[in-house]
Amino acid sequence: MDELKRRLRDAAHAHHPDRARILARVAHGMAPAATRTPWIRVAGVTAAVAVVLGAGAYTAAAGLGSDVADRSVSAPRPGRVLADGAVAPHGNRFWAQNNITLTSPRPLTALTIDLRVTQTGGVASTGHWRTLPADDFTVFVREDKDGALHYTWTLKPGRTAPAGRHVFAAQYNHAEGGRDATGDRYTVTATGADGEPTSVRGDFVP
Structure with a gap:
């Protein structure tokens, strides 16, 4: 044995x-x-x-x-700029805020963010903000013929947005009740210090 x-x-x-x-x-x-x-x-x-x-x-x-x-390898491309859209949770029956969170692993020498808020009834701008310095951006808010609002942030020439995580927010009133944000959209176009352009599009989730 x-x-x-x-x-x-x-x-x-x-x-x-x-x-x-x-x-x-x-x-x-x-x-x-x-x-x-x-x-x-x-x-x-x-x-x-x-x-x-x-x-x-x-x-x-x-x-x-x-x-x-x-x-079997799916590593993200180095230096890729990412963006995410979400409706802020602290809104109420008459007011809401759409957030765009931008994440860049490199400094950006050019940056434009356009946020479109669909007219779902009573939508009217009440303000906007961003975590980057206000003096570094020009901001325009306009209304389309269909009543949709556009918030556009553009980095001023000669300014640089540092690498990191940045938030851009649009605030607005709306008709009483829960608002459907599925028709809202955003577009981000950016250029890094190396001259490589990036474009990101997306929508918003509650």
Whole structure:
């Protein structure tokens, strides 16, 4: 019995599983039957399994072909400017505020933000603000023919918006009751110190 245990233990220590083959077989099994052949069609599933299994599994997936390795990496582009729109939670039945949160990993030498508030009844501007210095921006508020409001912030020539997180807010009255902001939109155009332009569009969520 001791001899049998020793042989089993030695065999276990000597065993080195073929991670690449295991990974490939798992991915092949996860794919729909109609797409299991040819083999390259399971590249996307293989990449997903590689991420879950960790760095070692990723190396194994890369062995299946460059297509698999490329699809398993989805890092954001360096220096990308991000924006997010949201309706501030402290509004009431007659008044609301739309916020645009801008996040930039680099200084911006040009920046324009346009926020459109759809006319849903009784919409009228009551003000605006931003976390960056007021003297660095020109601000215009205008009304379209359909009654929609536009708030536009433009960085003045020669000024720079620093890297970081910045908020731009538009305030307005509206008809009594809960206002539907799904028709509101914003556009952000920016240029970094390296001259690379960026454009971001989005909408607002309650």
